[in-house]
Amino acid sequence: MTAFFDVLLGGVFHASVLFLVAAGLQLVFGVQRIVNLACGSFYALGAFFGITAVNWSIAHGAPPWTFLPVLVIAGIVLGAIGPAIELLLRTVYKRDEAFQLLLTFALVLMFQDVLRFFWGANPQQLGNLSMSYGKIAIGAVSFPTYNVLVMAASVAIAVGLGLFLSRSRYGRILRATAENREMAEALGADVRWIYASVFTLGTMLGTVGGALVVPTSAASLDMPVELVVEAFAVVVIGGLGSMRGALVGALIVGLTRAAAISFYAELEVLAIYVIVIAVLVARPAGLFGKPVE
Amino acid sequence: MSGAVPQRRGLLLAFVAVAIVVLAAFPHIAATYYVTLVLPAFAYAIALLGFNLLFGTTGLLSFGHALFVAIGAYCAAVLSSRVGVKSLELILLASSVAAVVAALPVALLSVRYVRIFFGILTLAFGMLFHSFLFKFYDLTGGDTGIRVLRPTILGMDFKELDKTAFLIGPFYYACLLLAVVLGVVMWRVVHSPFGLHLAAIRENPIKAEYLGVRVRRFRLLAFLISAFYCAIGGVILAVNTGQADPELAYWTHSGELVFMTVLGGFASFFGPVVGAFTFVFLKSELMGLTQYWRFCLGATLAVIVIVFPRGLIGLAKDASRKAAKR
Amino acid sequence: MSTASTLIETVDVGKAYGSFVALDGVTLSVKGGELVSIVGPNGAGKTTLVNVLTGLLKPTRGVVRFKGDDIAGIGPVKLAKRGMARAFQLVHIFPAMTVAETIGVAIVSQTGRSLDFFSSVRGDAAVRRRVEEVAGIFGLAGKLDSESRLLSQGEKKLLDIASAFALVPEVILLDEPTSGVSSGDKHGIMKTLIDAAERASVKAIILVEHDMDLVAEYSSRIVALQGGKVLADRAPADFFSDPEIVAAIVGRKVGKVARSLA
Numbered sequence: 062m063t064a065f066f067d068v069l070l071g072g073v074f075h076a077s078v079l080f081l082v083a084a085g086l087q088l089v090f091g092v093q094r095i096v097n098l099a100c101g102s103f104y105a106l107g108a109f110f111g112i113t114a115v116n117w118s119i120a121h122g123a124p125p126w127t128f129l130p131v132l133v134i135a136g137i138v139l140g141a142i143g144p145a146i147e148l149l150l151r152t153v154y155k156r157d158e159a160f161q162l163l164l165t166f167a168l169v170l171m172f173q174d175v176l177r178f179f180w181g182a183n184p185q186q187l188g189n190l191s192m193s194y195g196k197i198a199i200g201a202v203s204f205p206t207y208n209v210l211v212m213a214a215s216v217a218i219a220v221g222l223g224l225f226l227s228r229s230r231y232g233r234i235l236r237a238t239a240e241n242r243e244m245a246e247a248l249g250a251d252v253r254w255i256y257a258s259v260f261t262l263g264t265m266l267g268t269v270g271g272a273l274v275v276p277t278s279a280a281s282l283d284m285p286v287e288l289v290v291e292a293f294a295v296v297v298i299g300g301l302g303s304m305r306g307a308l309v310g311a312l313i314v315g316l317t318r319a320a321a322i323s324f325y326a327e328l329e330v331l332a333i334y335v336i337v338i339a340v341l342v343a344r345p346a347g348l349f350g351k352p353v354e
Numbered sequence: 355m356s357g358a359v360p361q362r363r364g365l366l367l368a369f370v371a372v373a374i375v376v377l378a379a380f381p382h383i384a385a386t387y388y389v390t391l392v393l394p395a396f397a398y399a400i401a402l403l404g405f406n407l408l409f410g411t412t413g414l415l416s417f418g419h420a421l422f423v424a425i426g427a428y429c430a431a432v433l434s435s436r437v438g439v440k441s442l443e444l445i446l447l448a449s450s451v452a453a454v455v456a457a458l459p460v461a462l463l464s465v466r467y468v469r470i471f472f473g474i475l476t477l478a479f480g481m482l483f484h485s486f487l488f489k490f491y492d493l494t495g496g497d498t499g500i501r502v503l504r505p506t507i508l509g510m511d512f513k514e515l516d517k518t519a520f521l522i523g524p525f526y527y528a529c530l531l532l533a534v535v536l537g538v539v540m541w542r543v544v545h546s547p548f549g550l551h552l553a554a555i556r557e558n559p560i561k562a563e564y565l566g567v568r569v570r571r572f573r574l575l576a577f578l579i580s581a582f583y584c585a586i587g588g589v590i591l592a593v594n595t596g597q598a599d600p601e602l603a604y605w606t607h608s609g610e611l612v613f614m615t616v617l618g619g620f621a622s623f624f625g626p627v628v629g630a631f632t633f634v635f636l637k638s639e640l641m642g643l644t645q646y647w648r649f650c651l652g653a654t655l656a657v658i659v660i661v662f663p664r665g666l667i668g669l670a671k672d673a674s675r676k677a678a679k680r
Numbered sequence: 681m682s683t684a685s686t687l688i689e690t691v692d693v694g695k696a697y698g699s700f701v702a703l704d705g706v707t708l709s710v711k712g713g714e715l716v717s718i719v720g721p722n723g724a725g726k727t728t729l730v731n732v733l734t735g736l737l738k739p740t741r742g743v744v745r746f747k748g749d750d751i752a753g754i755g756p757v758k759l760a761k762r763g764m765a766r767a768f769q770l771v772h773i774f775p776a777m778t779v780a781e782t783i784g785v786a787i788v789s790q791t792g793r794s795l796d797f798f799s800s801v802r803g804d805a806a807v808r809r810r811v812e813e814v815a816g817i818f819g820l821a822g823k824l825d826s827e828s829r830l831l832s833q834g835e836k837k838l839l840d841i842a843s844a845f846a847l848v849p850e851v852i853l854l855d856e857p858t859s860g861v862s863s864g865d866k867h868g869i870m871k872t873l874i875d876a877a878e879r880a881s882v883k884a885i886i887l888v889e890h891d892m893d894l895v896a897e898y899s900s901r902i903v904a905l906q907g908g909k910v911l912a913d914r915a916p917a918d919f920f921s922d923p924e925i926v927a928a929i930v931g932r933k934v935g936k937v938a939r940s941l942a
Contacts, residue, residue, distance in 0.1 A: 096470055098609075152660045158470050159415045163616060164659045166609045170652030178646060286606055290481050297474055330485035337478050338463070345466065547788040547796040554785045557774035564772070565843060566760035566789035 066202040068319045074208045074277070076315025077215035081270030082288065083295040083307035084222060085263035091302040092239045092259045094158070095150060098165040100267050101288035102172035103139075107271025108280035109180045111135045112187055114272075125193045128276070129210060136269030143261030150260070151253075169285060176282055184281035191276030211273050218266075219308055226304065235259060239302070291318070294333045298340045300350020309348055370624075377530055381522050388635075389522045390594075395634040396529040397590035402615050402626030403540045404583020409612070410620040411544055412576045413556030414465070417473045417608050418480030421460075422453045422581040424487065424603035426588025429453075431500035431598035442505040442528065446589055453585030454578050461577035465570050468559075477605050487600035499599030502592040521594060529590055536583065537627070543579065544623060552576055584611075613655050619665030628666050686711050687747060687851050687884050688733060688764070694741035694908075695728050702728040703739070704908040710851065712883040715874070717895040719888075719929055720905035726888055729905065733886065734766045734853055735759040746851070760789070765849035767841045769856040769888075775829040779820050779839055782828055783811045786846035810846070817876045818842040834861055841873065845880050852877065853886040858894060866891060870898050892929075896920060904929050 086100050114135035115128045123131070146168065153160045194206035226232035238245040238255050246252050271284070295314050299306025314333055321332040340347060381389045401423055408414050429449035433439040439448075464475045487494045494500065504511070504520060507528050512520050543549055551572055554562040559569050592598045601607065610633070618629020636654070640647035662669055689709035695702045703725050710716050720726050731737040732744050738753035745751065746762055756766070774782050784801060787810050788794065801807060815821045818838045823831065828839060837857070844852060857873060858866040877885055889895050895902055895916070902919045904911040912925045920926055 094470075096474065149656070156663070159409075159473075159612075160659050160663060162415070162417070162470070162473060163612060164656060166613070167652045167655035167659060169606070169609075170648045170655065172652075174646040174649035174652075178649075286604070290605065293474055293477060297478065301471070301474075326489070329489065331482065331489065334478055334482040334485065338482070341475060341478075342463065345471075542798045542800070545800050545802060546798055547793040547801045549797075550781060550785055550788060550801050551794055553777060553781070554774055557777055558772055561772035561774065561840075561843075562785070563756040564760060564766055565786045566757055566847060567785065567794065568757050572794070 063202055064323065066204075068323050069316070070202075070204050070208065072316035072319030073312070074212055074315075075318060076311040077212045078270045078274045079291060079295055079315055080215055080219060080307055080311035081266045081273070082292050083299070083311050084219070084304060085266035085270075086292055086296050087299075087302055087304055087307045088266070089260055089263040090296070092235055093150075093154075093256055095161050095165070096158075096301075097263070098162065098289060099146075099168035099172060099285075100263075100292055101285035102169055102176075103142075103264050103267035104271035104274075104288050105176055105280065105282070105284035106142075106172065107136045107139055107268030108275040108284060109176060109185065110139055110268070111272030111275050112185050112280055113180075115187060115190065125190060128187070128190050128193070129207070132272040132275070133214075133269060136272035137265055139268040139272075140261050140265030143264035144257050146264065147257045147260040151256070154256075169289075172285060173282065176285070180280070182282060184279040186279045187276045205277075207276060214273070219304075223304060231258075290330065291333065294337050297337050297347055300347025302351065303347070303349035306347055306349035374530075374534060378527075381526055386518065386522060389526065390518070391634055391638055392631075393521060393526065393529060393594045394591055395631045396533050397587040397594065398611075398614060398630035398634060399587075399627040400533055400536050400590070401584040401587025402611060402618075402630050403537060404580040404587075405611055406615050406620055406626045407540065407544065407552070407583075408576050408580040409615060410622075410625070411549060411556065412552040412573055414468065414573060414576070415473050415612065416464075416476040416577075416580075417605060417612065418460075418476030418478070419580065419584050419611050420603050420605070420607035421476075421480040421483045422457060422584035423588035423591065423607070423611075424483060424598070424600070425449065425453045425456055425581075426585030427502070427592035427598035427602050428487070428494070428500065428588075429585070430505070430589045430592040431502045434503040434505055435501045440503065440506045440511070441509070442507050442589075442593075445505055446532075446586055449589050450582045450585045453581040453588075457578050457581035461574045461581075465573040465577060477608065480603055480605055480608050484600055484603035484605075487603055494600070497600060499597050502596050502598055505593060517596075525593065532586065532590075536586065540583070541623060548572070548575075613651075615665075616663070617655070617658055617665055619667030621664055622667040622671075625665050625667045632666060688745065688886075690729075690732065690739075690742060690744045692742040693729075693732055693739040693744055695725075695732060695737060696740045701908055703732065705742070706905070706908070706910055707742075708903050708910060708913060710884050710886060712850075714900045715885045715887060715898055716901045716903060717887045717889050717899040718903050718905065719890070719892070719895055720911070721929070724905040725908040726905055728908075730766075730853060730855060730886075730888055734764065760847055760849070763848075763850040764853065765844040765847045765851075766853045767844045767855060767857065769859055771833070771836045771840050773828040773831075773836050773839060776827060778825050778827055779815060779831070780808070780811050780824040782839055782843050783814050783846045786843045787811060787814075790847045814842050814846045814880075817845070817879055818872060834865065837861070838869075838872075842876075845876055845882065848880060848882075850883045851886065852882050852884075853888075855888045856890065857887070858889070858891060866894060867897075870894055874898065 082100055082104055086097060089095055089097055111132045115131050118127065118131045119125060150161065150164060153164050191205060191207040194210065196203045197206050197209055226235060234245065234250050234255060238250055238252060242252060291314055295307060295310035298313055299310030313336065317332050317336060318329060321328040377392070380392060405419050408416060426449040429452050430445050433445050433448060439445060460476070460479045464472055467475055488497055507524050512524050515523060551562070551567045554565065554567055555569050555572055563569055588602065591602070614629040614633040615626045616629070617633055618627065619625030637647065637651065640650050644650065658665060686709045690706055693706045694704055706729060718726055718729065728737065732739050734756070735751045735754040735758065736756065743750055743752070746764060751759065751762070784807055787807055788801060811824065812821060815824055818841065820835065820838060820842060823835065828836065831839060837860070841854065841857060854873065858869050861869055873885070887899070899916055901913065901915055903913045904925060906928060911928060912919060912922070
């Protein structure tokens, strides 16, 4: 029974982090129609920078328990690279999607070495810091408090994003621009600013996700390319452009992966992709996506 | 039909003839190191000729075609080191057939979509295969992969030659011959009625349907042909390195295929070939110059995408047009 | 255009989308030698009817037949093979392909050579001759090697229609072929179309048009739709001599030609 809960909670934790990255992807795709292959690079950047930030803050006397807020702040601060990257992508907005995709691939390649340059080739960790919040025990099951906090944070962000997109003025303008760019522009929306801010928000979600995951695993140079695989599975299952899809897709992928690892390790990624393909056969647009083609 | 000016055709043919002669003489005039680089260049040139039938001619961008390169490599490995089949001709045939068979379900599913969805779906299939190769250690050798033993060419095993001598000797010329033959075949296909229909599908699939073109079926056929070519490229790569490993199927390898094609020029027939050679040599030089060669490659791709989307051939065409005007 | 057999017909065709009825019991037939114009205000069901006639939509009621065969929902490719071609109101071209290549696509498809992987389409003299023939009918002979995207809007329209004609269809359906064309050129285009139809052995033309002068001058029969039903199905003289029909469809004074028929 404990094993079952471990798998469940482990899967949901992984899903929480995946959701953040996927939400960033969906936001950017929904508004700008760009699929960002470099989402994994932002994630890895968040992870490495998060470690640096925590180590720095502890070296400067901050008590260990502050590492969670430090990670979050580090992730948000990193969002500052968003506008610069968006400017680069702006050069290919009017072109065929293939070129936009390729440009994000170029970013992936470049970021690999940027990470290598600043942090070297070896994986990095935060040691046992995640345990400094202790564990939460419910009956016979105990789970690190840190993980629970991250899951809660993810839910809070999901709810916040949802409310923000549906209720706020900015959210409405976003949705209008996503629906019909020319019309939104004609109605006075500053599309350039919207694109820049959306991309930055999407980037931030990725960097925060990477920062939050790092206490429980390691930051490595494999992260950028490996995350893309799962993040894409999430958005394909959930449906490109849909936030709800990101949530449901993340849960499906997170839980499948956790289950696969514990029962039959070889099946890990295989299982996820079988589900991806099955969903696409049954519902080509994903579970919540709008049908295209 | 559309007239490429006869002089230009003649010039093109002359160029190609010179290139073939240079390539044939290369092992005798260049340093061994550079000759060994030409082998993966041949491999990618062939693979990309196939890939570009799908991308440049039919307009479908796949981010998973490394899957078929990997199938070619693993077939060569399994046949040579596990089944004992050493004939290069048989290996090429079996690998390409295997790739086409594998491509059928992938294509059937994927051609229902276009554009970004097609790209993501093909990426998914590529990674599915990668995870299979990576995890099923007993079958596929896991992350080490499977060894590829030296094949026989036309029945001859060239026992007296060491590995390098074999590769830059008989194998080199076999690959050159393959590249030329497969190139001619692809040229015919692209300029055939079938090729014309593929171009129509790329330009405007709706109108193409109204002119009686079976869009999905032809996309499928283009996909199958591209898989065939990629597998042959994979065989060459595998024989060259002596190993089939799962990273051949990783999505970033698929990304490199696209990179090379766009680098050379996706809108021209020879673009992919130019791209393959350029990329292989560029990557090798960069790796020797700096440990941050990935960054350099990425930056190169960014520059191509932003400034020279029609690639090197596009640049050359623009330059010759300007020169002609003077 | 000489045969008088029924080429395409609908029998009591209806198309409903849930509670919205787009077509309500439309019966019409087109015979060889006719030029039938479909007219009606926007929302009358013209587009739906055209989509049913060209096998794009399956009617929810009734039958649609082409040369006696049921063609409900068969789709554009099968339709083209059976002998009906369609050109759209919105111009469809192959931007990067030349005029010759565009027409060539139709010719190659029509002669069943789609799966020919190896012969050179460029060097094929027979194809080239046919391309020149079709291009000549539409006045595009001088632009054979120009890329389609470089043509003027009018030329693009002609190319779109020319490629449809190159399919050697028995029936061709033209969706507002003169829209976006200046009124001076409209008659020229209509004459070109009719001339082309004769030379290409097209047996019948179905026209969707808003310009009532053209309709009055060139149609052998006018089918007026209103609210998904057939309001009238008559020869122009009959059509324009009935003031109620004229008022319903046109809603205002008609041009010189139509009045002279009344």
